[in-house]
Amino acid sequence: MSDDINQRHRARMERKKAIIDAKIAAADKEIGIIIVNTGNGKGKSSSGFGMAIRAMGHGMKVGVVQFIKGAMQTGEEKFLRRFPEEISFHAMGEGYTWETQNRERDIEKAQLAWEQAKRFLADPAIGLVVFDELNIALKYRYLDVEVVINDLLARPSMQHVVITGRGAPPELIEIADTVTEMNVVKHAFKAGIAAQAGTEW
Template identity: 55%
Template sequence: MDDTEARHTEKMKKRQAAHEKILASKTREKGLLIVHTGPGKGKTTAALGMVVRAMGHGQKVGVVQFVKGAMATGEKAIFDAFPDLVEFKPMGEGFTWDTQDRARDIAVARTAWEEVKRMIADPAYHMVVADELNIVLRYDYLPVDEILETLTARDEMKHVVVTGRNAPAELIEAADLVTEMTMVKHPFRNGVKAQAGIEF
């Protein structure tokens, strides 16, 4: 072995040792605060995918949908087959999204949030999904301080997933894992409407 080769071997060994040291340091298990935000597709569907994974591991999951309403028919039919593993609450039905009945919208958001709080407090739930909660925060229907107080005080093994565009900065700051979904291309531009199995 000449000098160059020896140096290379030494370098690779060091690199391998450093890599193993990093892996060995990833030992903690903890409940994650996960945020899916951004203008792209996939925020809710990625949360649903996580629900399915957790269910598959026998973990109980609670899902509260703050906005979707009557559109959320697809996943509900499947989740209904596993009543012991998932509690699915589409609370947002009837959201008006205008200021004509702001008081009623706030009341609906409050009721949905109470459901989330109950699931977070109940040790039976491994994961709680607050779907489109960001939208509610964006409209100031619920105070972000109150939401963060509950989220940060939760049991340290509980996973919480919050979805919706325009996640508030305070939530991103508090989160463990934040993914932004960006739209690169959308079929609406070509006259294609929302379809069963894709959008709902």
């Protein structure tokens, strides 16, 4: 590697550092935020659980409600249930809706899950809540988006919320602080590879 390349690299990195430092200085608000992970790609839920352990690493308490999912216990649930003092875990417990095929029952279960969600949203001791697959419950209108948004906005000011699932409604995107769309570039499943423990569930 020539000295010339190293010097140019250094100059470029110095400019980059100056820009980043200025942005960091300007971004000084500390407040609870709403994060939405949507899109058809992978990583929406796993990112939510990654954020859960991130928060736990900083000594924050975490609450999780799993909407839709729950008939099959996932690896993250098995793992996180080992720490009941740090993370409180609730699953709607009915599996995906195409397994149950009973809309009234799904609605009833979703409403019960939202009651638990509201208990987390009322508790300032919970630093981060994860509402996994809530977007699906909203998409199928198992829950009313206006009710959900009102409850979200009434939470303690320092509490963070992560909401996952494809098809986030526009009203939710509107009030969210950070929204990421996970898009599929390639998926192993299409190449005939099964959903495997450790990567898919």
